[in-house]
Amino acid sequence: MKKSITIKEIAEEAQVSIATVSMVLNKKDKKISEATRKKIHAIAQKYNYTPNTMARSLITRQTRTIGLIIPDIVNPFFPEIARGVEDKASEFGYSVIYCNTDDKIKREDKYINVLTEKMVDGIIFAHSSDRQLGFDSLDKCKVPILLIDRDYENRNVIGRVVVDNREGAYMATSYLLDRGYRKIAYIAGSITTTTARGRLEGYNQALAEREIPVNEHYIKVGEYKLQWGVEAADQLLHEKEPIDAIFCGNDLIAIGAIRKLKECGLRVPEDIGIVGFDDIYLASLVEPPLTTIKQPNYEMGYKAAELLIKNIEKLRQDKIKHENNSVLVEKNTVFLPTELIVRRSAK
Amino acid sequence: MKKSITIKEIAEEAQVSIATVSMVLNKKDKKISEATRKKIHAIAQKYNYTPNTMARSLITRQTRTIGLIIPDIVNPFFPEIARGVEDKASEFGYSVIYCNTDDKIKREDKYINVLTEKMVDGIIFAHSSDRQLGFDSLDKCKVPILLIDRDYENRNVIGRVVVDNREGAYMATSYLLDRGYRKIAYIAGSITTTTARGRLEGYNQALAEREIPVNEHYIKVGEYKLQWGVEAADQLLHEKEPIDAIFCGNDLIAIGAIRKLKECGLRVPEDIGIVGFDDIYLASLVEPPLTTIKQPNYEMGYKAAELLIKNIEKLRQDKIKHENNSVLVEKNTVFLPTELIVRRSAK
DNA sequence: CTGAAAGCGCTTACAG
């Protein structure tokens, strides 16, 4: 549309050098006379000057833009994360470019490339669960990467922000145990991810603490879908040793399980106790409102953006000051706590 | 992190000029000898060359990045739109920077500014419903803007993509009429938006066609929330002339209304027919699965990105070719059709 | 207090 005015044109009109204009507009104008300053600001205002950040970035080597790579924004798990990221980023004056990969490694690599070319200052990355080994595009990547939700070993990764799934599952299972349930099943969504493994650990730990033996038949591994909740619940109802409670890997599973239980005339939580992992907050909409472990998704995004940007800025400081290799602000994995939300108490 | 190699360095190593390297790497290399070409590609590969798009953009005046401004990605209405936008954008080789405004005009203006500074090629904008009049930041904006979901008159706007709410409401109401319902209420979420007005028009039109007089008491205006659905349903049940069906402004309202009806021992749809406007696809999770008007949200984002990018590219073509004022690809409002999803048929 | 100059990494006429 309209062409923007440049500092060169402002300089001409103000009868000063472009250096002076640049300094004034960047508030590095301690040494500039009040008169010049006013004149320049007036002209900038008049023509509605907007700086060309491309030109600036070319010199400063910072774009104040970060990338967010997630599987799918439509998956209700991710909007809160995305929102957390954007909130923190904009607090710091950063923008975020967001990318959907559908968990496809090819698309992940493509986006890492695109973001690198766009010179983003950093990337927040929720990678595919299939991504098992070190991968070229990550190794080659010239941009700092921070992992969320799922863990992954890689030297280019400057940090990780994940949910404390072990603790959450422990809380969920302990809650059921506290209410007197003893035959607690676990319907897992999958077991290949660190997420799922953490939850299994927590479940086992809670049982172990009370010296309740783990019944392998009580652990059903499938996928994070409503239909799987229905099926798994059906399987559990046909076990020789009847169950009295279920810890569900996520809330879609929980909804499915409840549907099945009701079909069979069982009441929740009077007959069968249920706690779900509240991936996507839907559980609160089904009846009976379900007791769940709330995932700190918003916090995850927020924290991730904070860590990433702090690292970015520290890296830059170090480069400017000492030109030596810099130490990261925080290199280790951050575990975010979950919360037990009791919506309807069992027994 | 690692510094990227530049075309200058490639040129040195290959013993050619940077112009040659640039041409080869940009596939404008028809005139370059096969040997030089191969040599250059080999070196680029070897050092894992990634172009600096800042530098390129500075010259070409295109960033291949568009902005997406929405109220809140956590609102389940928007992820599908965002996904549609990103899908189409990445098809065209564009990235998208996304921004949450919480419907605050101040934040909208801030983001329009930020995006302008970042030199995005265009902006897709779902503006606040409170934004009634022409507004400075939009007028001043140097970037083409395309509006989605909500309409707004402004000369800087190159187009609009909205849902055909009138048609949708007409379908919903007609469906209920076809099933024999005659006392059809309408629980609206609000009436200030063009969205809500369109729906009211469709409702009125359907009734008018069958020569059924509109009963003002049957139209309840509130907000797009579950609780309002509960309240409005309660009000409707106390009307002198009893209703036999409800058209709900969105699915949160529908869920609330159903909850109330059930509480009063009424069956849906046997006693009271219900059709909701399926803003957020949640309706399918409540029982009984609800008949709804499906919003083409994904399509809205997809179409919007397509129109915007086509306009951007046309604008550029025209500038290169004739340097004259260009005609927009499509300036008018695009109405996207809704779809009636019958999940449980009434009567 | 201010300016002249170099340069960020690239593209694009233009010349040969």
Added chain:
DNA sequence: CTGAAAGCGCTTACAG
């Protein structure tokens, strides 16, 4: 077929 040169809009030492 290839190179020298100008320039995109800005920042940053350095000099005065």
